[in-house]
Amino acid sequence: MSSSNNPSNGSSLTSPRVVSGIRTTGALHLGNYHGALKNWVNLQSKYECFFFAADWHALTTEYEHTERIAQYTSEMILDWLGAGLDPKHCTFFVQSHVLEHAELQLLLGMLTPLSWLERVPSYKELRSKLKEKHLATYGFLGYPVLQSADILMYKPEFVPVGEDQVSHIELTREIARHFNHLYEGRLQKPLFPEPKALLTETAKMPGLDGQKMSKSYHNTIGLREDPKSVTHKIKTMPTDPARVRRTDPGEPEKCPVWRFHQVYSSKETQAWVQQGCRTAGIGCLECKKPVIDAVLEEQTVIIQRAEPYVKNPDLVQDIVKEGCKVARQAAGKTLAEVREVMGLLEA
Ligand code: TRP
Ligand code: SF4
Secondary structure, eight states: OOGGGOOGGGGGTTTTTEEEEOOOOOBBBHHHHIHHHHHHHTTTSSOOOOOOEEEHHHHHTTTOOOTHHHHHHHHHHHHHHHTTTTTTTEEEEEEEGOHHHHHHHHHHHOOOHHHHHHHHHHHHHHHTTTTGGGGOOOHTTHHHHHHHHHHHOOSEEEEEEEEEGHHHHHHHHHHHHHHHHTTTOOSSOOOOOOOOOEEEOOOBOOOOTTSSSOOTTTTOOTTTTOOOHHHHHHHHHOOOTTOOOSSSSOOOGOHHHHHHHHHHHOOOHHHHHHHHHHTTOOOOHHHHHHHHHHHHHHHHHHHHHHHHHHHHHHHHHHHHHHHHHHHHHHHHHHHHHHHHTTTOOOO
């Protein structure tokens, strides 16, 4: 588990780094799996990866409701292990356990113009959408500075994220450039390379209602949700409203179940759906059966892989501790450089 006994780490000196995080605001769902996690699992064998549970970022919006943040954090680590992230091949850690992130946020905050933060689209949007959450806070405005610190800390080449995060990566690059330029005189070469967003292909995974799968739309299937509950959710999910009676033909394009078939079914099954739906040859429950089977099969693997860790929380704690240690080490190196360049007295 430690980097020293990691055989693949021999190449880590040369393989470029990747950093990404997920906010701990709820149990991970199939949207997160198909949108981010599966991609991370692929990346772990090609790059030196740092993945973290962004619990401070969760607090930026959830500071009034903190009851379950710790639980979400441990559940998320279990989800990662279940999905196939392997602590032998990547480093995973908890953001709030690597205090260096806070220090770098503070230091980068010194040079980040307010106007850059105020124009970040997610800031403007969320603030008006989530009025009831009182987001006119220093912490929420600073969200992208913290994210920049998370990223620049590890000087990664790539940051795998969804489309919604592109403006944050763009800001990270601006902060890096600004820093490098400000302290040009003290630097042999730019201290922070500009990281690139590695766009996760737009999530094909729809929610139960056909909208994007998202916790705030209440249309999710949990990554390790109980099979009975998953079956019930799919059985009761809406279909093409034109199919009132079993004998009414339907149109797959108007049905969220079809979107699931596009993710989960073979070409043959898809042809069976298209034909059967349009001719009323099959019923909706019949049509949902292969989807239910495929989702449960996918989840069985994830649940089984997570099981030993669910049974033995000490194992998880060790993994996180070890990951934090590795992260702290890398972070410490960057911070020593930053402190020096910013003219602070050596400790
Ligand atoms: N803001 C990201 C999101 O909401 C989470 C995040 C925090 C992140 N720090 C990061 C993602 C650093 C990539 C890199 O999804
Ligand atoms: Fe949707 Fe399938 Fe029913 Fe057609 S048959 S409406 S695709 S669930």
